[in-house]
Amino acid sequence: MLRRLLEEGQRVRLTIDGKPVTACVGDSVAAAMLSCGLRYCRTTPISGEKRAPYCMMGVCFECLVTIDGINNRQGCLIEVREGMRIDTQLGRRTVE
Amino acid sequence: MRSTADVIVIGGGIHGCSTALHLALRGLRSLVVEKDYAGRHASGVNAGGVRQLARHLAEVPLSVASMELWERIGDLLDDDCGFESHGQVLVAESEAELDQFRARVAQLRLQGYTHEELIDRAELKRLIPAVSDACPGGVVSRRDGAADPFRTTQAFRRKAIALGATVLEGVRVTGLERRAGMWRVSSSAGAFEAPVIVNAAGAWAARIAASLGEPVPLEVMALMLMITDRVPRFIAPVVILRGRKLSFKQLANGTVLIGGGHQGRPDRDANTTEIDWHKLAESARTVWELFPAMRGARIVRAWAGIEARMPDDIPVIGPSATAEGVYHQFGFCGHGFQLAPGLGALMAELIATGRTNLPIAPFSIARFAPAKGANATPDSTPDLMRTTPGGQA
Amino acid sequence: MSAGANPYDVAIVGAGPAGLGAAAITAGAGLTTLLLDENPTPGGQIYRAVTTTPLKERSILGGDYWAGAALVAEAQASGAEIVGGATVWSLDASRELAASWAGTSRFIKARRVILATGALERPFPIPGWTLPGVMTAGALQTLLKSSGLVPDGRLVLAGTGPLLWLFAAQLLRAGARIEALLDTTPWANYLRALPHVPAFAISRYAAQGLALRREVARQVEVVSGVTRLRAEGQGGLASVAFAARSGERRLMADVLALHQGVVPNVNLAMAAGIAHRWQPAQLCWVPVLDAAGNTSIDGIAIAGDGTGIGGALAAEAQGRLAGLAAVAAVAPERLARVPDRQLLAQALARAERGRALLDQLFAPPRWSRLPEGDTIVCRCEEVTAGQLLEAVGIGAMGPNQAKAFLRCGMGPCQGRLCGLTVTELISKARGVAPAEVGYFRLRPPVKPITLAELAAMAHTQRAVAAVVRE
Structure with a gap:
């Protein structure tokens, strides 16, 4: 859905739903997901509708994802790190 | 007129x-x-x-x-x-507490009331599988x-x-x-x-x-409550404690309500209350100890209503x-x-x-x-x- | 990083132009100053990633953006303790903050608190606005600034307001393609704006704004007077439909950027108990402030767009003025070390010139603020406009009853994306003014916190005993 204007940035390796991908240092998790071609990052706990990042500034909570096993994190506020494990969220999240 | x-x-x-x-x-x-x-x-x-x-x-x-x-x-x-109606359970955190509960249930029986039932560790675990293993039993009121x-x-x-x-x-x-x-x-x-x-x-x-x-x-009170985001159903009865201030229940929509008696700061004349996070941290600590599965849940809101208590x-x-x-x-x-x-x-x-x-x-x-x-x-x-x-x- | 000087002389929330300006003044005067921001790097939304953006070609984002670099540098050199990735989730009347960073929450006390929480984009509740592929223009601009990312595929921009045109120009300069810009500015707004033209004509907005419009219109199909806008698709955006003079139209689209102005981000201020009022010209809630920027709570000031929309330069001037007021309150003997109040007030007046015209011209139309039927109002709890009106019918007189009936506004965003819509819809349904309808009663935490993080803040006797034993 998004493309990078510049390809020279320093890369980090991470996984999204188990699939290895790369992103640039300084990317937020939400930016990395969108740049890797993901159309949505979660389904809602109520109707199961697909949702994607909407505001990119921490107010809408649409970009909630699971990062390194911790769910409901705001992907737009967290920068990617080498080796990060990102997972899309389906509906309600388990407590552990 | x-x-x-x-x-x-x-x-x-x-x-x-x-x-x-x-x-x-x-x-x-x-x-x-x-x-x-x-x-x-x-x-x-x-x-x-x-x-x-x-x-x-x-x-x-x-x-x-x-x-x-x-x-x-x-x-x-x-x-x-x-x-x-999934019952309410008073959880004993120690054998000494369970002994006090036993005496209370016996006293109620003498007066002809049977709604409170003493339960052992096994029945407690059956009713609330997620409760910490350290709790020896409690009292249930099933209706x-x-x-x-x-x-x-x-x-x-x-x-x-x-x-x-x-x-x-x-x-x-x-x-x-x-x-x-x-x-x-x-x-x-x-x-x-x-x-x-x-x-x-x-x-x-x-x-x-x-x-x-x-x-x-009359004392003006502001009992605080807080609630988590939706988590999968893991507990049916309402849980209360005696020693530490806690009441705990999961709503039908999956959110978990945590309360139990910590006071915020009411302002009766302004119609407002203020949350005291130092005290809610105590509630969180109690839940953290009693229900390890809840540690990753998120608190999304807290509030308090203004109410009246007599001495x-x-x-x-x-x-x-x-x-x-x-x-x-x-x-x-x-x-x-x-x-x-x-x-x-x-x-x-x-x-x-x-x-x-x-x-x-x-x-x-x-x-x-x-x-x-x-x-x-x-x-x-x-x-x-x-x-x-x-x-x- | 720990909060080093807790309690602080001054705690500032938000490292956009207002917060940076305030910190530069207070820390520059030698006051212990803590500046917290949720984003990893300072700059706020307007100067987002100004220290880290991969877009070093300055013409793309433009001079107004790069001006932020000097302000960030000034604040960084001032001695203020600047913490990124820090979420302030509570503030009370005793000026105690609770903030989370690096996985830990802590209480912070300050003699003065300056809220510089800025603005967020106004809700744009059209049919299909929850579909993946629909984002705010500000969101796409953030992706451009912080990661050099541009939409790939067919992009449609829709709405009204200066940011929409600026973002379109930035995209075009970056070499991106825009299928169409759907301008929803109602024709009537031009008439309403007329009386403000003289003041506007001599403001910095006039020449800039017109130049941007020309730059965009040369390269993109601009459709004016757009109404009945909706996003369509199953599980993701496929097309954008709308009505214009030429009739009903439908454009195939992969990304739809929505924008209809920005409004103050009031959640933390309201949760702290600060009194707010309805601002009819900007159709939003603003804090009640005295001439010095003080709120209804002693020792808490608000500066920048959080007080009402004024733009980056006005925000910076307000921030510096709030900083000055903090110095005067905490260490008046140091006032000699700060800039002259008069100069700052003049800068603020200059920056505010022309705002009245922008407010009138870009006032969002009723149809895009007052959804109907199955259109979602509350994205978190998936509450529709129709359900909200039903609740009003059975006695929900205000947002708080609507919340209790429907869970509307009870999700993690805590009403940020639905609050104004709810107030205005109830106002319309009941035929009373928004001020009378009121707003959600907001409470901390203004952002969710994990139970584990909150539990770790407890000073239980056991925890205290453990420390004493050590």
């Missing part, structure tokens, strides 16, 4: 609305005067516990009577109020449960109106006057008259009582000791929600017939009367329900 109703109920919380409904069922017309909207404070924002468990002994007969109404709440109100407090208060309000009661919201009572056997109630929307007044004004009830020459040592932890119920035609129904901090359906019926019976079979002597306002010779100083405030505007709507 026309007589506007048989009874004027001051306060549109769940108690005022329940009394109005039961008065209507007895053919008496009531006028409910509420300064905000029905359920704005404690009635609408409490934890929704429908609990006979661990009640003050004096309250047990009332609570048991009220439970009968809860079990047919849908028939009474045309709304199930979100009431679900208890929880309901949606705002919805319940609204349902009482709606049904009372459907049966002929009038509910005025956003109207403040400013004064009371007795004239020729009638009460004249001044308000921000003019004056009303009725032979009988019910004081169900919650945290503001002390001002009404004081203006009648019977001041009470002996039981409410004021029954006729005024100083003024004819006035009945009190307040001081329920933390334990009034379950009592409301039954108490409304009791109040209506008391007003209509002058008597009730339920033991209400312990709740008499006379217990706070000053010793003979002491001077009572009535609160002569012109605006009994005063609040200052400017707090967030």
Whole structure:
């Protein structure tokens, strides 16, 4: 859905739903997901509708994802790190 | 001046609305005067516990009577109020605590009450698999449960109106006057008259009582609650503790409500409360220890309603000791929600017939009367329900 | 990083132009100053990633953006303790903050608190606005600034307001393609704006704004007077439909950027108990402030767009003025070390010139603020406009009853994306003013916190005992 204007940035390796991908240092998790071609990052706990990042500034909570096993994190506020494990969220999240 | 109703109920919380409904069922017309909207404070924002468990002994007969109404709440109100009966469990955190609970259950048995049952570690684990293994047992009241407090208060309000009661919201009572056997109630929307007044004004009830020459040592409270985001269903009963302050329950939508008695900072005049996070951190700590599975859950909101507590932890119920035609129904901090359906019926019976079979002597306002010779100083405030505007709507 | 000087002389929330300006003044005067921001790097939304953006070609984002670099550098050199990735989730009347960073929450006390929480984009509740592929223009601009990312595929921009045009120009300069810009500015707004033209003409907005419009219109199809806008698709955006003078149209689209202005981000201020009022010209809630920027709570000031929308330069001037007021309150003997108040007030007046015209011209139309039927109002709890109106019908007189009936506004965003819509819809349904309808009663935490993080803040006797034993 998004493309990078510049390809020279320093890369980090991470996984999204188990699939290895790369992103640039300084990317937020939400930016990395969108740049890797993901159309949505979660389904809602109520109707199961697909949702994607909407505001990119921490107010809408649409970009909630699971990062390194911790769910409901705001992907737009967290920068990617080498080796990060990102997972899309389906509906309600388990407590552990 | 026309007589506007048989009874004027001051306060549109769940108690005022329940009394109005039961008065209507007895053919008496009531006028409910509420300064905000029905359920704005404690009635609408409490934890929704429908609990006979661990009640003050004096309250047990009332609570048991009220439970009968809860079990047919849908028939009474045309709304199930979100009431679900999955039991309430008082968890013992130590063997010593379990011994105290054992004595309490035995005492209830002697008085003929069987709703509380002592349970061992195995039954506790069966009822609440997620509870910490360190807990040796507890007490269960199996018919208890929880309901949606705002919805319940609204349902009482709606049904009372459907049966002929009038509910005025956003109207403040400013004064009371007795004239020729009638009460004249001044308000921000003019004056009303009725032979009988019910004081169900919650945290503001002390001002009404004081203006009648019977001041009470009412403490304004703000019990805090917090709630998590949705998590998969993992616990059915409501859990309460005795030693540490905690009540804990999962709602049907998956969110988990955490409360239990920590106080925020109420401002009765501003109509607001402030959250004390140092204390809520204690609640979080208790949950963290008792339910390890909850550690990753997120707290999404916290709040507190303004309510009234009496020094002996039981409410004021029954006729005024100083003024004819006035009945009190307040001081329920933390334990009034379950009592409301039954108490409304009791109040209506008391007003209509002058008597009730339920033991209400312990709740008499006379217990706070000053010793003979002491001077009572009535609160002569012109605006009994005063609040200052400017707090967030 | 720990909060080093707790309690602080000054705690500032938000490192956008207002917060940076305030910190530069207070720390520059030697006051211990803590500046917290939720984003990893300072700059706020307007100067987002100004220290880290991969877009070093300055012409793309433009001079107004790069001006932020000097302000960030000034604040960084001032001695203020600047913490990124820090979420302030509570503030009370005793000026105690609770903030989370690096996985830990802590309480912070300050003698003065300056809220510089800025603005967020106004809700744009059209049919289909929850579909993946629909984002705010500000969101896409953030992706451009912080990661050099541009939409790939067919992009449609829709709405009204200066940011929409600026973002379109930035995209075009970056070499991106825009299928169409759907301008929803109602024709009537031009008439309403007329009386403000003289003041506007001499403001910095006039020449800039017109130049941007020309730059965009040369390269993109601009459709004016757009109404009945909706996003369509199953599980993701497929097309954008709308009505214009030429009739009903439908454009195939992969990304739809929505924008209809920005409004103050009031959640933290309201949760702290600060009194707010309805601002009819900007159709939003603003804090009630005295001439010095003080709120209804002693020692808490608000500066920048959080007080009402004024733009980056006005925000910076307000921030510096709030900083100055803090110095005057905490250490008046140091006032000699700060800039002259008069100069700052003049800068603020200059920056505010022309705002009245922008407010009138870009006032969002009723149809895009007041949704109907199945259109979602509350994204978190998936509550529709129709459900909200039903609740009003059975006695929900205000947002708080609507919340209790429907859970509307109870999700994690805590009403940020639905609050204004709810107030305005109830106002319309009841035929009373928004000020009378009111707003959600907001409470901390203004952002969710994990139970574990909160539990770790407990000073239980056991925890205290453990420390004493050590």
